[in-house]
Amino acid sequence: MSSRRDFLKSAASLAVTTLASGVTLYSMSGEASAANAAKTPRWGLLIDATKCTPDCSACVDACGKAYGWHNESYSPTDEQWIRKVNVKDPESGASFSAPVMCQHCANPPCVDVCPTGASFKRFDGIVLVNRHICIGCRYCMMACPYKARSFVHHGGRGSDEDKREYPRGGHGTVEACNLCVQRIDAGGVPHCVEACQQKGQGAILFGNLNDPESEIAKRVATYRTSRIRDDLGCEPGVHYQGIS
Amino acid sequence: MKRTQILAFAVMLGLVMAVFSAAPALAQQTASEVKPASAIAGPAVPKARKGPCVRDSKFMRRNHMNILKHQRVETMYKAERGKPEGLKECISCHAVEINDAKLGKFAPIEHPKHFCRVCHDYAAVRVDCFQCHASTPDPKKGAAANEAGKKNDVAALSKYLKEASK
Numbered sequence: 001m002s003s004r005r006d007f008l009k010s011a012a013s014l015a016v017t018t019l020a021s022g023v024t025l026y027s028m029s030g031e032a033s034a035a036n037a038a039k040t041p042r043w044g045l046l047i048d049a050t051k052c053t054p055d056c057s058a059c060v061d062a063c064g065k066a067y068g069w070h071n072e073s074y075s076p077t078d079e080q081w082i083r084k085v086n087v088k089d090p091e092s093g094a095s096f097s098a099p100v101m102c103q104h105c106a107n108p109p110c111v112d113v114c115p116t117g118a119s120f121k122r123f124d125g126i127v128l129v130n131r132h133i134c135i136g137c138r139y140c141m142m143a144c145p146y147k148a149r150s151f152v153h154h155g156g157r158g159s160d161e162d163k164r165e166y167p168r169g170g171h172g173t174v175e176a177c178n179l180c181v182q183r184i185d186a187g188g189v190p191h192c193v194e195a196c197q198q199k200g201q202g203a204i205l206f207g208n209l210n211d212p213e214s215e216i217a218k219r220v221a222t223y224r225t226s227r228i229r230d231d232l233g234c235e236p237g238v239h240y241q242g243i244s
Numbered sequence: 245m246k247r248t249q250i251l252a253f254a255v256m257l258g259l260v261m262a263v264f265s266a267a268p269a270l271a272q273q274t275a276s277e278v279k280p281a282s283a284i285a286g287p288a289v290p291k292a293r294k295g296p297c298v299r300d301s302k303f304m305r306r307n308h309m310n311i312l313k314h315q316r317v318e319t320m321y322k323a324e325r326g327k328p329e330g331l332k333e334c335i336s337c338h339a340v341e342i343n344d345a346k347l348g349k350f351a352p353i354e355h356p357k358h359f360c361r362v363c364h365d366y367a368a369v370r371v372d373c374f375q376c377h378a379s380t381p382d383p384k385k386g387a388a389a390n391e392a393g394k395k396n397d398v399a400a401l402s403k404y405l406k407e408a409s410k
Contacts, residue, residue, distance in 0.1 A: 164382055182325070
């Protein structure tokens with residue numbers, strides 16, 4: 001039975017694509033677009049706090065080195081894309097350590113507040129700053145419940161060689177963890193995940209949450225994982241294990 | 245007194261006439277793309293290392309910024325990387341060899357002979373791209389990158405057409 005909803009769905013999926021003059025594609029199928037939506041990846045991380053040790057900072061160092069924000073002086077105005085958080089329950093003395101970075105929310109508050117549309121969520125769930133149109137107002141920094149974003153006080157850092165992998169600098173704009181989007185596009189994994197693996201910790205798992213066959217989706221479906229401040233309804237893409 | 249005034253007027257008139265008669269000659273020189281002898285005549289645009297460009301030179305001169313902006317949006321939002329319209333490809337083709345001991349093989353943006361700077365300095369338009377982006381070609385990536393990008397384009401289009409026709 002065709003409902004009003006189905007009709008709206010198929011109407012919404014009427015796609016007209018003009019490739020060149022005289023070549024026009026029409027496609028109209030609600031089911032096909034639903035299947036495509038399932039195929040669209042939702043990249044996420046699963047961080048196992050039970051495997052993460054407080055004295056290790058391999059993920060932070062690797063990120064800082066790759067994007068040039070972790071300079072020697074550790075100035076208070078340095079950008080922070082990822083940081084280690086050590087938590088201790090004063091009553092029981094139980095503690096854990098875990099890295100916290102941009103949580104790549106499904107409902108990102110930073111995107112809601114951005115006045116220029118520079119803060120945006122990509123089709124695959126990665127939350128980014130389009131620094132070409134960012135005006136550096138820092139609303140997103142205020143809106144983010146995870147303190148994930150930083151203002152670039154010291155722009156123009158690095159040589160041409162440093163800028164090869166990913167552009168860096170952007171004086172007067174805001175930046176944050178990009179989930180190593182350029183590596184994901186090339187079929188790789190983020191720097192932090194790689195560094196954690198190489199250190200032998202294996203505490204960070206990267207994968208497609210939308211693919212039920214992926215390791216991350218299976219683990220999220222099997223174990224009781226949690227997300228930081230899940231009560232806010234931001235629906236982060238970064239899941240944690242052993243923090244609650 | 246009067247004679248000197250007349251003389252001064254004559255000299256001024258002569259100067260003005262000289263400027264007016266020289267102006268069309270200058271304009272003609274830039275239009276016909278003859279390499280200018282002086283800096284006033286126009287920027288000496290360096291030749292590209294390989295060709296052809298994504299569009300013809302006349303179009304690119306006016307519209308390169310629109311193509312770059314379009315491709316940057318495609319890259320940012322749709323993850324379309326390595327396209328010939330992207331900044332990386334522009335830089336890899338339009339690099340100027342200087343073989344400087346300090347600055348390296350190709351002119352970086354700090355060097356006045358950098359492809360972008362030649363015109364942008366002349367037109368006094370500041371180019372911001374290279375605060376974040378590399379201004380020299382990637383030595384690891386060969387000249388084949390441009391061709392590969394074009395091939396990918398064709399492959400993606402044919403794949404899309406096949407899927408759409410199903």
